[in-house]
Amino acid sequence: MPARVRRRDMRRRTRVGEIELAEGIHPVTGCEGYAAARLLVRFHGRPVGWLSLSTRGAPVLSAFELRQRIGEDLGWDLVPAVLGHGLAPPEAATATPISVVVCTRDRTALLRRCLHALLAVEDLHEEGHEILVVDNAPSSDATARLCASLPVRYVREDRPGLDWARNRGLQECRRPVVAYTDDDAVVDPGWLRALGRAFADPGVAGVTGLVAPLELESEAQNWFELRYGGMGKGLVPKTFVPGDLTPEALLATHHAGVGANMAFRREVLEALGGFDTALDVGTPAQGGGDLDLFHRLLAAGHALRYAPEALVWHQHRRTMPELWRQLYQDGRSFGVYLLKRWRGPGMRRRDVLRFTFARWLPWLVGRCVLGLLGRGALPQPLLYAGLRGALAAPRAYRRTYRRDARIRAAGA
Secondary structure, three states: OOHHHHHHHHOOOEEEEEEEHHHOOOOEOOOOOOOEEEEEEEEOOEEEEEEEEEOOOOOOEOHHHHHHHHHHHHHHHHHHHHHHHOOOOOOOOOOOOEEEEEEEOOOHHHHHHHHHHHHOOOOOOOOOOEEEEEEEOOOOOHHHHHHHOOOOEEEEEOOOOHHHHHHHHHHHOOOOEEEEEEOOEEEOOOHHHHHHHHHOOOOEEEEEEEEEEOOEOOHHHHHHHHHHOOOOOOOOOEEEOHHHOOHHHHHOHHHOOOOOEEEEEHHHHHHOOOOOOOOOOOOOOOOOHHHHHHHHHHHOOOEEEEEEEEEEEEOOOOOHHHHHHHHHHHHHHHHHHHHHHHHOOOOOHHHHHHHHHHHHHHHHHHHHHHHHOOOOOOOHHHHHHHHHHHHOHHHHHHHHHHHHHHHHHHHO
16 A cells, blocks of 8 residues: 555544444444544453444444444454354453552543543442552642542652652552553453453463553554554463563563553562662653563563453554654663663573664664655654664663662662
């Protein structure tokens, strides 16, 4: 497909929704003004496929058309499930009380939506779950006032940085499992129940889940989700077992999940020392705290489970400049993460160097070359953003650990 056609398509609004097969296939309404629809097909809460189709200007997608397209596009994907690999109703999970930690900074409107979704989660109070909001270096009392009006716990963390806030949540939580989501995410009603089923396996120390787009209203959101790949890690459950991972797979922890949807046994997270406060949003690294934690958990011999039925919907960046900054920060933060692996214990330096110069950097450069040839999956400025971020990683690494040392010294 020529780049100009893709660019035109990305400017169209895409209607995001879902179909629950267990409840029957019903018409999808609210398609006015949308050129296309992207629907997550589920069965008893379990994601089984994505359905993408044109609306052709119609306000409603009929049940007949949806049934036909599900059969055409997902028919073979459903066969293994029908034969017993997933389309049975999920078993009830043993109650696992969970502390949900939401870290936020000066985004009260987004936080309000996030908290209302959490408060609507199935079995929230019956199973003894709790919601804890960590207000990170706020500039006003808006978040405190919001939390005072809702049945949630509030704590303030004045040291700036997402991982400082995550660790404060770990210190304050009261349940054996601690789950993290972001203030720009909306959790599925069955999110905590799905996490509980995953933690029913005593050998699982951490769980991540599917992160789907909350909306595809802008050009940037369409590029990020439909061409870049979004935040989702697929619809197939996976368990990452340390003994089964090659050095390359142990470094490529971005395949395991993202920080907007992750949970851990509290005692394991405490034994690992929590998150690295030099990393992630609010620091010169601008990310990588989740990847670093996934790596340290696996390197310590613990299993990490990816459970797509533990679903959250994420609001992607709405403007192209915001998306450019995100991709730039992704390249920079992943480079900082690799530098930490290279300088720290637990990994052979040659494995880190091989991964960096034989896999990651060639992938970034290759995308830029494809862009120059007119075959890139993204517009050229976006393709270059990740490589520019990667080149800035060494300086960001030095700055972020110097900054962290100063913060720690000031609080000593």
